[in-house]
Amino acid sequence: MVEEIVLLDEADEVAGRAPKTASHHRHTPYHLAFSCFLVDPRGRVLITRRALGKRTFPGVWTGSCCGHPAPGEGLREAVLRRLDTELGVSAESVTPVLPAFRYRATAADGVVENERCPVVRAVTSGQVTPNPDEVETAEWWTWDRCLELAERPDSSPGTGSSWPSWPRSAPPGLARRRNRPASSGTALVIAPVTVRTRRPGAHGARGAPRHVRGRAPG
Structure with missing residues (x-):
């Protein structure tokens, strides 16, 4: 089965779907992804090094896991699926932390990442068993050590550029309040991610919003 991604336009409306692997190249279209930081009961964050055999950014240090929601798949479901796979x-629990984060980065081989990439916090008390096809190394780090990684050249471009917006004084497992001020002057806002879909046949018209949330609908 070919894995597909959700294509977006500049208004973050769903613009279509495409095969994941074939869509990542020097002119990768803008699409939906996510990045997850897994936190344990002690407040430590799981930091991973991507497997050396990965097609894009092999061997770089990054967050706990990342991936692409499939067409019709909610954010929470996609995060849980990739946590299990990787x-x-x-x-x-899975909670949006930086719901509107977007980045574009070019790998050493010229492959471009061009993503609307909501950052989420997930909490687990389970045993981590990394998949060697996905993960070279996985380590539980303190939040201070995570912030230091953002400055290293061997960290993931998407991960490093998102961290300056996170609070400096607390690990993400404790950052629960809305509009909590960060020492850098930015604010952390926990909110749903909204991706709009077009109505069939309404070229360019906005349809009802499709909510991709960190929690399943109640």
């Missing part, structure tokens, strides 16, 4: 673990 790390053999589930999560008790």
Whole structure:
């Protein structure tokens, strides 16, 4: 089965779908992804090094896991799916932290990442079992050590550029309040991610919003 991604336009409306692997090249279209930081009951964050055999950014240090929601798949479901695939673990909770984060980066081989990439926090008390096809190394780090990684040249471009917007005084597992001020002057806002879909046949018209949330609908 060919894995597909959700294509977006500049207004963050769903513009279509495409095969994931074939879509990542020197002119990668803008699409939906996510990045997850897994936190344990002690407040430590799981930091991973991407497997050396990965097609894009092999061997770089990054967050806990990342991936692409499939067409019709919610953000929470996509995060849980990738946590199981990459790390053999589930999560008790999944919460959006930087819902509107977007980045563009070019790998050494010229392949471009061009993503709307909501950052989420997931909490687990389970045992992590990394998949060697996805993860070279996985380590539980303190939040201070995570912030230091953002300045290193061997960290993931998307991960490093998102961290300056996170609070400096607390690990993400404790950052629960809305509009919590960060020492850099930015604010952390926990909110749903909204991706709009077009109505069939309404070229360019906005349809009802499709909510991709960190929690399943109640």
